Amino acid sequence: MILLSSGYHNKVLRVDLTKGRTHIEHTDERFYKVFLGGAGMGAKILLDEVPSHVDPFQPANKVVFATGPFQGTRIPGSAKWSLVSKSPMTHTFGDSAAGASFGPSLRGCGLDAIVVEGRSPSPVYLWIEDGAVELRDASALWGLETFDTIDAMKSDTNKKASVAAIGPAGERLVRFACVVVDKHSYAGRSGIGAVLGSKKFKGIALLGSATPSYFDGGALDDIRKDITRTMVRSDRGKELRAWGTPGGFATYNALDNTPKKNWDGSSWTEEGKEMETPHYNEALNVKPKACLSCPLACHRHVSFEHPSYGVDGPGPEYETLAMLGANCLVREVRAVAKANDLCNRYGMDTISAGSAIALAMEAYEKGWFPPHVIGDLRIDWGDPAIVLHLIDLIGKREGIGSIMAEGAATLGATLGKEGHAVHVRGLDVPGHDPRLCYSLSVNYATGTRGACHYRGCPEETEIGGFLLPEYGVTKKPRFFEVGDKTRLAVIHQNFGAIMGSAVLCAFMFVEGEASISRYLDALNAMTGWGWSFEDLSRCGERIYNFQRLVNIRDGKGPAYDVLPKKLLTPAPDGARMGKAPPFDDMMQECYRMRGWTRDGYPTREMLASVGIEPSLYEDHFDLATMKEVIK
Ligand code: SF4
Missing domain, CATH: 1.10.569.10 (Aldehyde Ferredoxin Oxidoreductase Protein, subunit A, domain 2)
Structure with missing residues (x-):
């Protein structure tokens, strides 16, 4: 029996490009309490439905456009949405977040997510207006650059539509092709634009005004106003707006x-x-x-x-x-x-x-x-x-x-x-150096989508003094001292898993001086779940570890927890002259803190402690060793 959750539509649109068909699938509260939405939901779909032998460009790969409970609430940071697929760069879990107005529009169409699968014989795009779904011929758009594509899709559908589209790089399977949204936001990382290109899928246009039912809509509105006020007054927020x-x-x-x-x-x-x-x-x-x-x-x-x-x-x-x-x-x-x-x-x-x-x-x-x-x-x-x-x-x-x-x-x-x-x-490693911010060494090496400064942004604490008091991060650490930096990386990765699944923009916390507690109040007002911070924190740890399981199942587990030699080679001069993190020691500390084995595998007990029961993964692993069963 489906147990509907407040705060969600409990509906996912499945798009089979091979057959040119779509259908609605129902999700329920038990699923959302485990995976929240966004990148958590995407990881579950990848583990269950995209076997490890599938090449990212084969029709059997899937692309998930997913929201979380926040989209459509007009709470600051809620314009984000997650794009998840098997990445053509990493050949395992890949995700990327974009903003503009696409996430709220997806929810406005009465959906929590869209899963695109198969391969179309000729170029197509998807147009959804409220509940009406249509796959349209995109032959005339194939070859157009992204901005022209977005203009053309709006003109073909509705100028108020929100559009996510690929360009020539995606069509030509450039492995780091992205998805462009409304001509100003990008799902840049992980190369999922190329996966869409391999499916002959040019993009999605959305228009709708549906909202899910909320547990306490009045309280949610008050919280939204309160968060917005905090952010408007924030000095760091004003600086971000200026620069x-x-x-x-x-x-x-x-x-x-x-x-x-x-x-x-x-x-x-x-x-x-x-x-x-x-x-x-x-x-x-x-x-x-x-x-x-x-x-x-x-x-x-x-x-x-x-x-x-x-x-x-x-x-x-x-x-x-x-x-x-x-x-x-x-x-x-x-x-x-x-x-x-x-x-x-x-x-x-x-x-x-x-x-x-x-x-x-x-x-x-x-x-x-x-x-x-x-x-x-x-x-x-x-x-x-x-x-x-x-x-x-x-x-x-x-x-x-x-x-x-x-x-x-x-x-x-x-x-x-x-x-x-x-x-x-x-x-590719983004523009932050672990020889300055030692926490980044662990953060990059164990990033579930590869080297990432966003699904874990401890550099913002090391450089900018971004604090997470709910997690016990209350002061900026000193450069070049190991101290608690492994823990800092672990905390940021767990927090990043919530951001990617809820789905929220991390700048609300980094620059907008919003508190996690207030956003948790909003989650409870939407869903009625009555979660404590410990419940939320456990959810982040759960989703991070679940994504790690996808990495391991795809043969991209602990053997890939490495940093390029350049990032462990001290500079001969400059601000970080002679410095490099003690990487091996920090990695052992990370495995210990995570409750993994000494060689980097999560144990059944550890997984159960964060709510990942064997039924969620037993088809893919040898439960005695937790080593992957390649299928
Ligand atoms: S801070 Fe920037 S990326 Fe985040 S929601 Fe606002 S405009 Fe979008």
């Missing part, structure tokens, strides 16, 4: 948290001046842009002309400045803004694009490219023109771009220089 994530560049760069020269460089403070605020805002003519119901408005809209190019659209985030700027030694902020714009329009992740380009620059400098591969191309450090050219080649999969489109990990392996590609489990 966006690029506001962090000056501090990060001065500390050598920002990567330079494919992670080998340091001391780039003078060279990085153009990226810093207020110059960034002046050079790019910035206006803040917000996801739905968010007073923080961290996104940047930029507009400028340049003798060779102009941009009128989303501006580069900090990660893009770090990966396509500093890590490639490109100093000109307008060039990085143009590179960002190109990636957006092709539909590819700027972090992974920057990682592949920085490796290509190192390879060119050191003469690793065979002459027949490199031809006459010069790939010099700091050359903005070559960065733009390489993005074009990747987006079109032409020449050297075809190898680079496979990602930095494959490029490194192709050149016989695996150790120079900076990734974990195949996902």
Whole structure:
């Protein structure tokens, strides 16, 4: 019997592209109390329905567009939604979150999630208006860049629709292709845009105004107003609105948290001046842009002309400045803004694009490219023109771009220089250095989607002083001291699992000074579950460990809990000269804290203690050893 949960629609739309059919499936409260929604729900679907032998580009892979209970409530941070699939970069659990207004629109259509499976014989997109579902021919859209696709889908459906779409990079199976939402937000990481491309699925347009029934709608409304007031008054929130994530560049760069020269460089403070605020805002003519119901408005809209190019659209985030700027030694902020714009329009992740380009620059400098591969191309450090050219080649999969489109990990392996590609489990390391923030070493190595600064953001505590008092994180630790940094990573990963499943924007807590307790009040007002903080915290630990089970089942378990050698090699000079985390010791501490075996496997007892009963995973594991049963 279905046990309906308040705060959810209890409905998931299944889209079978092979048969061109859709149907509704009902979910119930027992499921949501275990997995919450979003990335938790996606992990459960992957474990149950996408066997380990399935290649990410085979029709049997699935893509989950999932909300959590918060979408549609208009509580700040609730515009987010999660995209989950087997990643073509890591070949295991992959997820990415985007915002704009797509998450609330999905719930407005009376759904908690959409699962896309199979492969269409020809390009299609999905149009949902309230309860009416239609698969439409997308042949005329195939080949269009993302922004034009979104405009065309809106004009074909309704200009008020929220649209998530892939671009040419996804169609051409660039392994780090992303999904672009409403022309200003991105599900960037994990390459799920390419999975959609393999399915001949161009995107989804949504319009609807349904709301689920809430346990206590009056209390929920009061909590929403209270949270919004807190955020509007927050000084950190005002700074985020003024400067966006690029506001962090000056501090990060001065500390050598920002990567330079494919992670080998340091001391780039003078060279990085153009990226810093207020110059960034002046050079790019910035206006803040917000996801739905968010007073923080961290996104940047930029507009400028340049003798060779102009941009009128989303501006580069900090990660893009770090990966396509500093890590490639490109100093000109307008060039990085143009590179960002190109990636957006092709539909590819700027972090992974920057990682592949920085490796290509190192390879060119050191003469690793065979002459027949490199031809006459010069790939010099700091050359903005070559960065733009390489993005074009990747987006079109032409020449050297075809190898680079496979990602930095494959490029490194192709050149016989695996150790120079900076990734974990195949996902490129973002722009924060674990040789400064030691907690990141564990956080990256055991990240369930690979190297990630968001599904665990302990660097925000180490650098920015972001505290989590409910978890006992009450003061900023000192750099280069191990102290409690393993615990900090574990706490952030568990917290990140809640953010990815609830689904919420972590900036509400990092910058908006919102309290976890108040959001928990909101969850209880929606669902009537009466959860304590301990219940919520256990839920985060449960979801994180469940995603770990997917990693292990897919053969990407403890053997992949490693960091690239570059990130354990001390710098010869600069702000973190001579420093590197004691990685092996921290990993053993992590396994112990997690309650895993010494070789990194969760035990049955440990899993049961966080609410993962054997019935949830016994088909995939040898219960005696907890080692994976490959199916
Ligand atoms: S802080 Fe930024 S990413 Fe988060 S909801 Fe607001 S605008 Fe969107």
